[in-house]
Amino acid sequence: MGHALPIVLLPVGVDDDALDACLAALDASTPAAARVWLADDAQAGPRALAIIERWLQCTPLRADYTRRQRALGEVAHLDQMLQACGDSDVIVLAPDAMPTPGWAVQLQACLARDPSIATATAWCSAGETAAWPRVGEINPIPDDPARLAQACVMMPPLHPELPAAVDHAFALRGSARQRAGGLDAASYSSSYAALIDLSLRLSGLGWRNVLCETAFVARGGEGGPAEGDMEALAARWPEWHARLAHFLMDDPLHARREQLAACLLQVGAPQQQAELFN
Secondary structure, X not given: OOOOXXXXXXXXXXXXXXXXXXXXXXXXXXXXXXXXXXXXXXXXXXXXXXXXXXXXXXXXXXXXXXXXXXXXXXXXXXXXXXXXXXOOOEEEEOOOEEEOOOHHHHHHHHHHHOOOEEEEEEEEOOOHHHEOOOOOOOOOOOOOHHHHHHHHHOOOOOOOEOOOOOOOEEEEOHHHHHHHOOOOOOOOOOHHHHHHHHHHHHHHOOOEEEEEEEEEEEEOOOOOOOOOHHHHHHHHOOOHHHHHHHHHHHOOOHHHHHHHHHHHHHHOOHHHHHHHHO
């Protein structure tokens, strides 16, 4: 873990309150030396700009902020961010997500454990295939994120396969992205669909898309496709919809979800933990 963390890429969204909560959680859960790039595709309004300015003045993170004069589009904008990072590994965080303590360190460790891993996705309260405690559902945001993060770290790091990376929070190996060609902004309008397409191309090249079961990121709702995206996915990847449906119905990670619930019980009540650490 002596290496510097991958840069955290945070495309700025239009929800001011969600962005404020995201930045607060980022400060509380990420090592101070971590680099964060807030990239604004002409999305932030006056209130969001004020939130960002205040955060940049106070954050202990090594943060940068860029803003385009005109919107490029969600997928093209994120792809430009990825291209700017070259072959460096990155962590992409949705602007309405709230990471829990240790999340970035654990995602980095996941990539380091297996050179065949191209993407590593954290658990999420609303993470579709990576959702916890129930797969494919929008679960409540956890009451005690720090306690849940402790439970995640207790999980054996087996990193089982996911059908694709999920857009709430994932680490991406830069060298793998370069080989696969990045995000396809010509075919997809949402990062949700473009990430699925990238994941399937990575898989076709022999890379793995996995769950990082030692990290958790909260989110109030799932990402989703733009109009026409699912049709474009079906045309390029005819088996995708059936594969996703079977994964959600069969829940091959059910035992892992149960194990995390058991680990959470072992962590104990928050007040007991406070006494322990005091």
